Amino acid sequence: MLYYLGPRGSFTEKAGKVFSKLTSLPLQPTSTIYEIFENVDKNNAYGVVPSENSIEGSVTLTQDLLLEYDVKILGEVDIDINHNLVGYNKDKIEIVISHPQALAQCRKYIKEHGWKTKAVSSTAKAAEIVAKKKDERLGAIASIEAAKLYGLKVLDRNIQDYKNNKTRFILIGKKTPKFNAEPIAYKTTIIIELKEDRPGALYHILKKFAERNINLTRIESRPSKKRLGVYVFYIDFESHGDEKELFESLNKNVAYMKYLGTYPVFRKYI
C-alpha cells in the first residue's frame, strides 16, 4: 500500500501517482503526514510526503518525522505546483481555506484581496470543506483536479506568488521497491549533529565532502529540540557508489549521524 496526504485531488496525490506507476503499489489517502509515517513504520507500507517547496522551503513536519521514525527515503520526484482559487463567486469571498504551505505560497495574492485565511490539512481538504459548506463567502486554494472532484468553479488560475513553483516529494518506506523506470540520478541523505560547538566544526564536516569531490545538493539546519541553539544538519548529496569510507570519516567528527538512504531521483513524466 502507498499512503499519501489526501483526500483525493491533493498535490501529494499527483506525486503518489508517479510512484504508484513506478512501483505498481495501490494508492491510499490519509488525513495527516503523521498517519503516513505511522503506517510506514508499523505496517511496513510505503508513503509519499512533501519534503520541500521552491517558494516556502522545507516542509518542517516531514523533516522532523524523518528524524523521529525508523524509515528510509526510497525515491524522489519534483512536481509543478499551480495553485488556483476555487469556490463559487470571487466577489463574495471573505475567507480562503488551504494547506499552510499553499496559503504561504499565495501570500501576496491573498493580501491584495484582503481575505482572511484558515489553515487545514491539505489543499484538497479545503476544496472538500468549501463544497460541503456551500457557502459563497468561502474559497479554497487547490488544484484544478480538486475543483473538478468536489464540483467547484475555478475562479482564478496560477495564483502562486512566483510562477516557477515546485514541490519535492519523497517516497518513504523500509525496503526499496522494484521500480519499472530508470532514474535521472541517485542521491543520499544524512542527518548529523556536531560533536561540539567550536570554530570550524561545520567546516571540517563540509571539507570531507569537498576533498572527495562530492556535490552537496542541500544543507539545512533544524533545531535538535534538545536545547536552544543546538542544531541538526540535513545533508543531501549526489551519490558516489560506495559511501562507507565517507561515513567512517564523518562518524569521527559527529555526535550523531542518521543515514536516511541512497535513492533514485525520477522525472515526473515516466
Ligand SMILES: O=C(O)C(=O)C[C@]1(C(=O)O)C=C[C@@H](O)C=C1
Ligand atoms: O495540500 C496538498 O495538496 C498537499 O499535497 C500538501 C502540500 C505541502 O504539504 O506542501 C503539497 C504541495 C504544495 O506545496 C502544497 C501543499
